[in-house]
Amino acid sequence: MREFHAICRPGAGQSPIEVWAPLAERVDVEWAVAGAGPSDPSTASRGAQREAMTAAGDGWWRWEPPADLLADGGALDYAFVLDGAEPALPDPRSAWQPHGVHGPSRTVDTTRFAWTDEGWAGPRDGHGVLGSVVYELHVGTFTPDGTLDSAVERLDHLVALGVDVVELMPLAAFPGRWGWGYDGVDLYAVHDGYGGPDALHRFVDACHARGLGVALDVVHNHLGASGNYLSRFGPYFTEGHHTPWGVAVNLDDAGAEHVRGFLVDSVLRWFRDFHVDALRLDAVHELKDSSDRHYLAELSDAVAVLAAELGRPLDLVAESDLNDTMMVAPTSEGGRGMTAQWDDDVHHALHVALTGEVQGYYADFGGGPERDEVGPLAVLAKALGHGFLHDGGHSSFRNRAWGVPVDREALDARRLLGYLQTHDQVGNRATGDRISAVAPPGRQAAGAALYLLAPTTPMVFMGEEWAASTPWQFFTSFEEDWLAAAVRDGRRAEFGSHGWVGDEVPDPQDPETRHRSVLRWDEVEAEPHARVLRWYTACTALRRVLLGDGPTRLADVQVRADDTAGWVVLEHRPAGRSPYAVVANLSTAEGEVPVEGAGAVLLAWDLERTSVGGSGVRLPADAVAVVALS
CATH class of the missing domain: 2.60.40.10 (Immunoglobulins)
Incomplete structure (x- = not known):
């Protein structure tokens, strides 16, 4: 290269x-x-x-x-x-x-740049992303100023929360001042509106000084429509494959070796020149590549070489909807070599269980006659205990079989990222409403405990930890009228098909749409937000005690649910560590949840009304507790 x-x-x-x-x-x-x-x-x-x-x-x-x-x-x-x-x-x-x-x-x-992180060994003293508490952050709405330097001023909040890795949404230069970043067109550049490359240096150095790793979201599957001049220079795209954004990036046609080198070089640059610890790769299922050696495997091997050279872990995390752990299998075994992958099935199952919404891609997660599961809590049990809901069975949303069964004995569960919210799952709702806008605090607390204390790697979306009142909406600042109109009309048409009136869908080009999405930091210490923040902080602290830093297995997890009674229990008996259970009562009434061997209450949303005795754990409605197991 x-x-x-x-x-x-x-x-x-x-x-x-x-x-x-x-x-x-x-x-x-x-x-x-x-x-x-x-x-x-x-x-x-x-x-x-x-x-x-x-x-x-x-x-x-x-x-x-x-x-x-x-x-x-x-x-x-x-x-x-x-x-x-x-x-x-x-x-x-x-x-x-x-x-x-x-x-x-x-x-x-x-x-x-005068780095001060000479002794930095990587997140959690060299353990890397696996098992870390990840925090997804959009620079442009994390603070009112929307810059990397202003984000540094809030890093101590993340340390107190128990975050290990800060994941920045895309920084690659994109058109206009404000946007999500997924229409970037300069893959080596840091968006000037965020402060440019020097600001990223300062941000990473400040994170490392506080013991925080930094992950960066990068988009290799397409470029934005404004400012994309690559096809003028060479065969960066190919008509041989197509994606939802048009012609595919050229990974296997004439000239592909240069295009692949262009992408790999950009990745190594973030690690080497900016000291980033991990990259999140957007929608890797849209990286169309029929080569004998897939681009992701080539990338993984190149990153492994650089990691050995630098003497610290460098991680690649894939967003993939393939539901196939081949993505995280070593390249030596024919896999793609990713460190970990996002697991949308966990989000979908949690969301349906907490809200009852079953439209669109949520349809399968409500259970029903097409499945042996009788309802959404049993579906949630499947997703939490087996990695995916769709593991080879029928997906009604896709109208075909989907996914591959997970080897629960062999898979390190930390290679799957579980979450209750992400930028996609909030921002791609018509009005950008968060889980806290559609579920009471006790239900959100239950969902949080189930993924924060599962053996998978957890990820928190910014503001989720205090049930932020602000929505997170889709916003742009395109200069071209045709592009602004196309995006605006497309959003309204998409949500109109789901019953939303056009005027109810925020105009992405209206500056107020971005303004509404900026976090309100004055909420953090005010109730009821402060109570939710205390819960998330307690969960991350307990996670360190219960799970430690070693590998975990899905085979050590048993998840039970009763849709009629309205409860779900995640029991984890990791080898060499103390067993525990996350017990959630999602019914409308107080009740006892059967948990064999339930012992001391380690954490409870409503401690005064939680008790252990007889054959289980007694909880009020919409509440959760973590208990030791004998």
Whole structure:
């Protein structure tokens, strides 16, 4: 793989600027000395110079900047002109887009940052993501300012909560100031609105100083519609495969080795130059690849080599709806080599059990005549105890068999991420309402305990821990009217088919939509939010005591449920550790839940009305307790 260009390295002078443009017969670079910040005018208004680049073979072009321009921290704004066509285009491997996704790129010397994390061994002293408490965070709505630097001011809250790894939603440069980040177009750049690359350096360093790991969400399966110039440079996409976003990223057609290298290089850069600890890979089932060696396996092996070089764990977490643990099997055994994968079945089952909603993809999770399970609590028991609900059986939502059975004896349960909420599951609701808007606090507490104290790796969505009153809605800030209209109309049509009136669906382009989604930190210490926060904090603390850092097995878990009585019990008897049970009463009345060998109450949502005796645990309605087992 080629060295990352446009990044100065100490002792090696300035790096050449290179670009892969096999479709061009001539490439010029337009450049100017950069000013002090992103508010500076464009290169054109400062008399940008233009010079021809030199063909370097295999579709690559190179230009050596004048020797003195990048000395002492200097930077260039630059863009490429292909075969004389205007306008000049940003670098596909741009490190920074301070003028927006359509403007020139800027060189960045990532080696100049003064790191203070020399002793950092990785999350939980080198244990990595597996078993960590992960916290999904959107920079643009985590604080009113919506920057990485302002997010640093709230890191102590995450430490107190018991978080191990902060997962940042995509930072790759995207059009406009505000957005979710899944329409990014510059996969090497840090969105300027969040503070640019230097701000990410500061954020990661601050996290490591507090013992927090950092995961970054990256999107390799598609690029956004505005500012995506890759197809002008080379065969980055292929008509051989299609995805929900159009033609697929080229992983197996002519020129694919360069495209795969482009993606792998970007991943290694986040780990090496920004000290990130893990990446979450978006919708990997849409990475269409018929090669003998799948792209994900190639990526996994490349990351393993870098991890050995750096001497700390580097993790890859896949979002996959395939329900196949082949995703987390070693590449040496024919797997994709991912460290872990998201498990939407756990979310769906929890959501249906707590809310009763059964529309759309929730339909299967309500049980019914198509399943042996009599109701949603029995479905929840299946998902929690066996990893997936869809493990080879029929999915009515997909109208086909789906998934693969899980080997409960062999699978380290930590390789599955369980959660009650995510950005998708909140933000893709018509009004972005959270679980706390549709379920009482005791029910949310039960759902939280079931996934936070399960042997899988838990993930909390920002604000969930205090039952934030703010919704989290879908928002954009596109400059193109056609794109804004297409997104707005598409959202309204999608939810209109589910019975929502168009005016009820927030306008993604309205600045108030983003504003409504910003967390209100004044709620944290106010009731009833403070009680929910105390519960989440107690659950994460108890998790450390009960589960420790070692591997866990689904085979050590037994989950029982009674839909008629309205209770569910997760019993975990890990080898070499104390057994325990999470006991939830989701009925409308107080009752006793049968738990054989129930002992001391370790944690309870309503301690005064929780008791152990006879043949089980007595709980009020919509309550949960954790008890020791004999």
